[in-house]
Amino acid sequence: MARTFLFLLLGSSAVCSLTAPLLAQPPAAETARSASSDGSSDIIVTARRLEERLQDVPISVTVYNQEQLDQRNIVNPSDLSVYTPSLASNRQYGTEKSSFSIRGFVQELGTQPSVAVYFADVVAPRAQGPTPSGNGTLPGTLFDLQNVQILKGPQGTLFGRNTTGGAVLFVPRKPTDQVEGYVEGTIGNYAARRFQAVVNLPLAETFKIRLGVDRMKRDGYLHNRSGIGPDDFADVDYWGFRASALAELTPTLENYLIATYNISDTHGHLPQVFVCPRNPATRIPSQFLAPFACAQLDRQAARGDGFYDVENDVPDPMVRIEQWQIINTTTWQASDSLTIKNIISYAQITEKNRTNFFGDRFLLPLSPQLVIPFRLSAVEPGPIGPNAAQYTFTEELQFQGQIDRLKWQAGGYFEISNPTRANTQRNQLFINCANAAALQCIPALGATSSVGILDQKFRFRNIAAYAQATYDITDQFSVTGGIRYTSDRIRARARNVTTRFLGAALTPFTSCSKNPLIVLPSINDRARCEEVFVEKSARPTWLIDLDYKPTDEILLYAKYARGYRQGTINLLPLSTALNTSGPEKVDTYELGGKVSFAGAVPGIFNVAVFYNDFTDQQLQANTIPRPGVFPTNVLVNAGKSRISGLEADLSVRPFEGLRFDAGYAYLDTKLQSFVLPDLSNDPFYSGVIPTATLGGSLAFSPKHRLTLTGTYTLPLSQSVGRLSVGATYTHTSKQYANRADDPFVFQVGFNPGLLPSTNLLNVNVDWTNVGGLPFDLSVFATNVTKEKYALYSGGLLGLGYDVRVIGEPRMYGARLRYKFGS
Template identity: 50%
Template sequence: MRARKGSAQAPRQGRERMAWKKHKRVMLIGSAMAMAMSTPALAQQGSSSDGSDIVVTARRTEERLQDVPISITVFNQAQISDRNIVTAADLGTYTPSLSTNTRFGPDKASFAIRGFSQDPATSPSVGVYFAEVVAPRSAGATTGGSGSGPGQLFDLQNVQVLKGPQGTLFGRNTTGGAVLLVPNKPTGNLEGYVQGTLGDYGQKRVEAVLNVPLADTFKVRLGVDRNKRDGYLRNRSGIGPDAVGDVDYLAARLSILADLTPDLENYTIGSFSRSDTYGILLRPIACNRSGLNQLTVQGCAQIDRQNARGDDFWDVENAHPDPRSYLRQWQVINTTTWTVSDTLTVKNIASYSEYEEQTRFDLNGLNVQPVAGRPFNYIIASHAPGYPTASQNGFTEELQLQGRSSDGRFNWQIGGYLESSRPLGRSAAFNPINLSCTDYFNLQCQNGLDPTKPNYSAGTITSTSWQLASRSIGLYAQGTYKLTEQFSVTAGVRYTWDRTTAFAENLRILFPQPNTPLLTCSNSIRYPGASLAIGKTVTDRSQCHVDYETSSQKPTWLIDVEYKPMDDLMVYGKWSRGYRQGYINPNVIAFETWNPEKVDTYELGAKASFDGAVRGYLNLAAFYNDFSDQQVQVNALARPGIPIAGANVTVNAGKSTIKGVEVEGSISPFDGFKLDVGYAYLDTKLKAIVFPAIDPNSPYGSFVQPAVGDSLPLTPKNRVTVTGTYTLPLDEAIGRIALGATFTHTDSQLATARSNPFGLLPPSDLLNLNMTWSDVLGQPIDLSAFVTNVTNEKVWLNVGNGYNSIGVESVLPGAPRMAGARLKTRFGN
């Protein structure tokens, strides 16, 4: 048993008074900073105004941002700290065209770029790479894994968000883009820092980095990040913890750089992270008062309780006595670089990783009152006793050859890639649905709602166990040839072979009599018409074993033309093909597998830099995506009278178009002041949708269908981010004081099918402030303060999508206003 943090037995009122005192102290810092703020600002420390020293690795080699024909947003470590970017979910606040899906919590956030989203149990549409290695897969039922896990966003050189298909040079084929996390390499200096953060909701964070050159040819860098914060969603049910939505992670990283010879470098990174929180919880906001079923009545009663108490937007009712979201991940990456000659470099990148996840929580935030003194659960998502929700290892191997012609006109690279993800053991889930249980793990359950009332649905437990293995092999080549000093052509091609296999043992447990379970295999259940035929009854899960397999092989490519009429101006046009592999979700019935999707992207762009009295840069990109065989997650509704909840299933159902414009710019009109603007316009449209036929014996009778003409999920039409910084004109002996602010507007965006009247996320306006005092009084000390969501905007992050099935809709509230202060001390060089 882990120690409970702020359990229901703790003296809640005392904790709330202490939290409020801390809140007032930290808010005084934020208020003083806001009063001092006279000009909005963007802190881009360590970067010149025209972007000339912003180096990116978007084409697997170091290049200036302004020389790369890709739409890219870049954040250095100073910007990450100033904006209080702690999790992957925070990146979406500051990056036009990038959205994050936090339906299962920020520690399991997935990315969507230009409308290409990742649904649970699918291969990601946006690849996340740390030190050039793709994030480990999880093979679980949520969006956990395959992304930026807790504790990765510290001690970085930069974060690069690449928009558009990355189907040639990068390890895993993706349709939406890539997010590159570039850690700081060990240096030849003895140096480091310790930084502490105190903030609202009891936040305490300590970061420490030590860089030691043990020899001229052997350097070591060690970093640790420990972060804790209480939950911002106050639990009003009296069940379980006082609050959810907390942060509690530990991350550590060890990097070793060895120059084996003057031409041979070996770079090894070992990283570890562990996060253990209560997870998040949705909040019911609307119900169908006409009453679809008994759950609708219960949902309406919960909303009435919320209103009677005067609950605010961040008050929820938890029904699970011990919710948990646990993630543990470790990874070792080894990169060997051999400079064969001035014109040829050989690089080998190998990695091994392990990922584990345990999840248990109330899926819909519906706190149904006890039935005859027995707790009732609508849907509990939980790992099975003794088993994780996901447990997977990963191995990658990539060999690159990079070269150039002796005259420098032709630059090329070729390579081969292997990724293998295999189970460490069985993963298992145990999900009570529509049941009243005193001990559901020991099957002490009965159908909880009154069977004499209309629209009664019998309860069930879905007990599933599975293993999934995935393999991807790719061969690629890409080259850029300068026809003239101004005119270049780039062409790249890749061929990828993907294969995924899985088995599942899906058990469905019914309760025809209280505490009397009846076991049957989910895949053997048949429902002719509306009457239930149980099918094959079993005594053991192993009797339900079913194997699945899906494979695909596809070419992807890139053709790009670049023209530089002058050193500070580039225009480009390109056509690229991307594809996302088909995959398997062994935990659904009748829709376990789906096929690949593909996209053709056509893009025109321009990048300009300017210097002189006014310095800055401006980057523009216009794109059109033709999207085929789209992987769509839809809600399948059970037939009337069938004891099964609706399910989110993935099918190849759509053809869509995505077009838009992206703008990234920075300007310094006078000394000490810089203004950055990011803007994205997205016009997404579902052009056609054809669902697979539903087997007449399937438990599902219909789909909640997205309508042709609808926009794609998580694609706001307009998003603009304006960030600026003003550095006070002070004597160097005082230090450098910079005041900053960021404003982000996001249009409304579809979260689910438009047939759901609450499926549209409202628009939002977020204001964040920051202040940094570097080199305080000439000492190696930095002080900073931040306030996020200054106006306490009530932001919907996602919806539960229950209105069409149970007549109750819930939303996931975004974080309220939070403030904090940091103290950083540096040592060495």
């Protein structure tokens, strides 16, 4: 670790030593502003790595400032998907481990992100555990932010990691030259308690620091009815710390340092068993778990379980994620026409996960006196390390300049991410273990039962060079062109072993997971099972954009962009033919317009229509096993999909004090072709079944998403304070979580993979400067109408049941903030 800090300091010093003061650096603009008094937008964003007015950027962008995040009670990053058209999140493994989807571009299990997440211009650190983690933003980040920007569509030229869906930018507040800050406390139902504190200190005219902490703890809303383990799941328990320093080394040289530490330690988010095929005559052989699942449902019904009740059988479940990061940005304004910026970062993330993977608690009666509980799968940290442990180092050098009518930027990007320890996980399959490490286990289904250890390491290397320029042909017409060339490499090493229980005596038998013929005397002899896979790809991506501004308040644009996402490695399948999938690409065509209007009813209106030609899509599929082999999930390059749609945003102020904001997205997705891998000679699998249906829509792609927000500020005197009342309504049409249950709809009468539409209503009352004092008081409630809805379904009907992840019930609370300084 000492070497890491030294390397960061040396890197920053090297950049500083190459620079010299020439011209005074202007103060940085506020990166997000509220609507101006006349209702027109002057929000400043960094969607093109430059500070620009939102209405001048030819990108479909949704922006939230910190006030809007607080009003909507957005605590976890995944909460953003409730309010943002075209944005969805996959919360299969809980809110701490969720991943984003934009315009139907989904991150499947094991793939690299389709939506890149950035904090202070640095991409989120990687982690490649057996369940998704890393590559996102942890709880404890959503405080003291300048804004959050959601960029829709591929951002393949200017941003570090190539993705096909878009990017989410979290922009923290920079230190200022004022003594200021706040202390805030929140209380709410489910014993919610949240504390925040921020202080800004200018220690010298040219040196300022900003310190902040965010702490929240809340009981879970899922009630555990098994009597085993905690009383609740889906709880919140995190700390977030942030320290930043801004040093003006010379009038033209600035250094900005950020250090963050986040830790989330919860019981996790337990799925709920909710359906099984009841008729034995219509079941297929693979649905051998149906009798056990139906018995669990009957047991729950007899007990009177409700919508938020679950069953757990793991004594000490947990999801503990810890991450720290250092970001150093050095900016030198070399001249009026040249700015040089260097961004260097280092981060580490560690995850420990112990959970009943599917929330099933099956009971096997061996005799009237002996009943064995078991489940499909339970996971816990492995014998030599956590579930995931990874560091990520990034270095980016940017050059920005302007020559007459030409604005340009260019640079290079380098990223390496390696394990700090092996990613190890112990999996229990159809078994009940008092101590899985000592194999003190009772096999529930005989030779089918097993204990496996995943011992894996992933190494990433990403290198890119890019350039982009905008030329103003006239005062109204401009053209932008950009290109990026990226070289990506993943190397994965696996030493996976499995202990099965064979014979009448159920004697433990340990062997390599992918080759049962290699018998091991001990699980510690995993080196004999070592396999290494490498996935390489190198692709150019580009952008061509035409802008026309007939007036200062109207922007019309037409854009064509190529997006690309690197391939991936999946170490779970037995067949080596299914261990890698190649990169995917998308060609995006977009037409858009942005209008700001004043007059009697000021406001803005933005609209974009887009068409995506998506090829080599990385899609999850289920294997068709040969006799004696169990099915598993794999990733394959599916073929071709079409994604088209429309996005519109409207903000108006009919009269002083009243403001309406609306956002709408229409999304039409279709899987046009699926190329099945040739497994005719494979000894383990005869084929695969995609989790998307040919001719059907893609996962997490609701056809309609509408958000409506109204805010009324009462006409009160300044001595009373500013009192506003607001409400946000969000409608999301039905959408598929997956298509794996399609063949079994006739058995249960509906498709568990199709999530019904939702209608969520949130309200808030905000009183700023109460009685003219430096206190702000807020009262909020989310899901006011107590909508009961699911976030995800598991696609397990092929085994005889399905599970779902339950969304939040009504949450309410109050916040009190004391402000000091300017």
